[in-house]
Amino acid sequence: xxxxxxxxxxxxxxxxxxxxxxxxxxxxxxxxxxxxxxxxxxxxxxxxxxxxxxxxxxxxxxxxxxxxxxxxxxxxxxxxxxxxxxxxxxxxxxxxxxxxxxxxxxxxxxxxxxxxxxxxxxxxxxxxxxxxxxxxxxxxxxxxxxxxxxxxxxxxxxxxxxxxxxxxxxxxxxxxxxxxxxxxxxxxxxxxxxxxxxxxxxxxxxxxxxxxxxxxxxxxxxxxxxxxxxxxxxxxxxxxxxxxxxxxxxxxxxxxxxxxxxxxxxxxxxxxxxxxxxxxxxxxxxxxxxxxxxxxxxxxxxxxxxxxxxxxxxxxxxxxxxxxxxxxxxxxxxxxxx
Numbered sequence: 001x002x003x004x005x006x007x008x009x010x011x012x013x014x015x016x017x018x019x020x021x022x023x024x025x026x027x028x029x030x031x032x033x034x035x036x037x038x039x040x041x042x043x044x045x046x047x048x049x050x051x052x053x054x055x056x057x058x059x060x061x062x063x064x065x066x067x068x069x070x071x072x073x074x075x076x077x078x079x080x081x082x083x084x085x086x087x088x089x090x091x092x093x094x095x096x097x098x099x100x101x102x103x104x105x106x107x108x109x110x111x112x113x114x115x116x117x118x119x120x121x122x123x124x125x126x127x128x129x130x131x132x133x134x135x136x137x138x139x140x141x142x143x144x145x146x147x148x149x150x151x152x153x154x155x156x157x158x159x160x161x162x163x164x165x166x167x168x169x170x171x172x173x174x175x176x177x178x179x180x181x182x183x184x185x186x187x188x189x190x191x192x193x194x195x196x197x198x199x200x201x202x203x204x205x206x207x208x209x210x211x212x213x214x215x216x217x218x219x220x221x222x223x224x225x226x227x228x229x230x231x232x233x234x235x236x237x238x239x240x241x242x243x244x245x246x247x248x249x250x251x252x253x254x255x256x257x258x259x260x261x262x263x264x265x266x267x268x269x270x271x272x273x274x275x276x277x278x279x280x281x282x283x284x285x286x287x288x289x290x291x292x293x294x295x296x297x298x299x300x301x302x303x304x305x306x307x308x309x310x311x312x313x314x315x316x317x318x319x320x321x322x323x324x325x326x327x328x329x330x331x332x333x334x335x336x337x338x
Contacts, residue, residue, distance in 0.1 A: 026104075027181050029189050029217050033104035035118060035176055042173035046166075048331075049152045050174030053167070055330045058142055060132040062088050067125070067171075070097035073328050076260035076319075077101060077178060083271030084235070087131040094130070094237065096271035098256060099264045101180040101322065105218055111253045111269050112240045113224060119172045136164055143167070180259055180322040181217075188316070189217065195316065202313030209283075209300050210258075210310070219258040219317060226252045228282070232270055239269070259317045276314060280307040 026033060033039070053059065057066040070085045070093075071077040077100035079085050085093030095111055109115040115124055125131040126139065143149045143162050150160040157166070187193040195203060206214075215221045224240040231237075231251065240249035253269045267273040273282065284302040302310070322328075 025179065027186065027189070027217070030181065031105065031218075034107045035104040038118070038172075039104060039176055042169065042176070043156065045152075045156045046170045047173040047177055049149075049156065049162075049166070050170035050172070051328075051331050052148070052152060053143075053171055054174050058146075059126060059134060059139055060088050061134045064088055065132055067122075068330070070125075070131075071100050073325075073330075074323055075099075075263045076180065076323060078260075078264040080263070080265055083266050085131070087128065088133050091130040093128075094235070095269050096266060099260060100175055101178045101260065102218060102257065103178065104176050106222055108222075108254075112243050113254060114243050118176060119168045121175075122168060122171045136167070140164060140167060178322075178328060180319040182321040183259065183319040184316040186217075186319075196312070198309055198312040199316055200313075202309035202311065205302070205306050205310050206313050209302065213255045214258050220255045222254060224249055224252040224254055226250065229268060229270075229272070232272070235270060237269065258314060260319055260322065261314050262318050263323065276311050277307065280310060 054067045054071075057063045057069070059066060065086075065088050070079040072079065079097035083096060085095065085097040087093055098111060103109070103118065106118075107116070109118065109121045110124065115121045123136065126134050126136060140162060149162055153162050153166065154160045156170075184193060184195075188195055213221055213223065213225055226239070229251070238250060240252040240254075241247065243249075256264075261276065265274055265276075267276070267279050273279050280302060283300040284307065
């Protein structure tokens, strides 16, 4: 019986290797991804298709906007050109587009948690009138006319046609593969380097004041918090409340990861702050009472030096290897084709 079980495990391992799926791709100091099981259903060919789709503006009604238009790989797949994202016809989006990495550790998506499954997340920007303004049916019609997509589909299945299921699964396969854990912080965690004196001071201050919401090692706890921001009268946004209808969620947004923080400005859900200094000033001002951790009023007594030390630490969360990973960039025909 034991021998039979052992052989089954060996065969399962070989099957996983054949499909190109890594059974344990995250650092040992990370928790297990909540999307780990679903990732085993994706193949490298599906990721390749998703990568092409991610960069193709044909997904929008006028072929002017791609996923990458608001999620630039060189800024950790965030949007830094505008405070709020822009869609077709230069229409203004509702929020600043969040960075895309380490999504495998999330169980809900969007800043208000409106989407609870990674494979349907793409439908939100696809159908939004101020983003891509398209329909899934029409997008599939356009894609199925193109030889490139016919060839990519044929590498995955017997049919050359891209179905709605394959479309959504392939995009999910690509974005779930965008993992970032090669920063200096990670090097320190692996005992390969050490913090400078200022970084170490900032780390201690960070653990004292910031870690409750921006919890290590993902630097977020994925909860929804109101952090004391005043309401923008031009773009009023109720945040999580619009989804949960719970008054406690009024003006609450998902806590963002602080990894790659130097590249993902402007900050906050509406991009109102352009610098980390401005963000820390917001928390340090005594008149600001952030309703954090179940609406417990909190004030952060951060001196100017404290803020500089925290910023020095936050910069250790930048992952340059992730930004320039050629396997994540635009799939052109000159060397980084999928």
